[in-house]
Amino acid sequence: MSALLIFILTGAGAGILAGLFGVGGGLIMVPALALVLAAQGVAPQIYMQVAIGTSLAVIGATSISSARAHHRRGGVDWRVFARFAPGLAVGAVVGAFVADALSGDTLRRCVGVGALLVAARMLLSRKAVTADAGSIRAGAAELVASGGVIGVLSAVVGIGGGSLTVPYLSGRGLPVHRAVGTAAAAGMPIAWAGALGFIVSGWEVSGVPAPHLGYVSLSAFVSIAVASVACAPIGARLAHALSPLLLKRTFAGLLVIVGVKMLLG
Structure with missing residues (x-):
């Protein structure tokens, strides 16, 4: 029951974050899932892979809402x-198999370092953030290539890519509110392709809590996904009510907290 409560509360928080920041909520889900899975006795060699694979599966549902x-x-x-989208999807499949080859501790540190690097970029940026209409300064080839890199990194740490996509798109000229909204949509190809990669790469792995598909825990997926989908519209309403600068700074603060927690274990 305690695990179920944690899953539901995690899903609610992840859903709000998905709508508010254009992220899939993986920065909250992965640490929470890792905590519960470790407490349930899941082997250290695979609990981070299960947390990340399940997080991506949930993001697949949350990102639609x-x-x-x-x-x-x-x-x-x-x-x-x-x-x-094409680069995001291909990169996410590659990232899932990269994560399968890494140790749990390495994956945890990847999550922490990635969160801190993105937070630093957002906090140190001196560029003014406005909600005025603008156009992106990136061609199709750059978007496909950038999507591939973001897809790989997102799948490795179990996020919907918003923590990378939002600063990239806003840095290339897209207004922050549209960057957040587009990042929310970009979570779909990352999450669907990444979850599929974790299902395939973990298909023959033993020790994953049943019922499961590869590295995806189905019981955790259902409880978190229901709460996430229900709460995502709340976050979206908040995002359009906040100032762009406040949105950016709040997001960076969240990433600092998550990054430090993951690095400290």
Whole structure:
């Protein structure tokens, strides 16, 4: 029962974050899942892979709800998404197999370092953030290549890519609210392809809590996904009510907290 409560609360928090920041909530889900799985006696060699694979599966559901909420407010640039998505999907599959080959401690440190690097970039940026209309300064080839890199890194740490996609798109000229909305949609190809990669790479692995598909824990997936999908529209409403600068600084603060916690174990 305590594990179920943690999963539900984690899902609610992840859903709000998905709508608020355009992230899939993996920065919250992965540490929470890792904590519960370790307490349940899942082997240290695989508990991070299970946490990451399950997180991506949940993000696959959450990102749909979040993207729809942002789309209704005109916050998704579908032209950018169409060029971005192929690279994201291919990169996510590659990232899943990379994660399968790494140790649990290495994956945990990857999550922590990645969160801190993104937070530093956002906090140290002196560029003004506005909500005015703008156009992205990136061609199709750059978007595909950047999507591939973001897809790999996102799958390795179990996130929907928003922590990378939002600063990248806003840095290339997309207004922050549209960057957040487009990042929410970009979570779909990352999560679906990444989860599939973790299912395939973990298919023959023993020790994953039943029921499961590869590295994806189905009991955790269902309880977290239901709460996440229900709460994602709340975050989207908050995102469009906040100032762009406050949105950026709050997001960076969240990443600092998560990064430090993951590095400290």
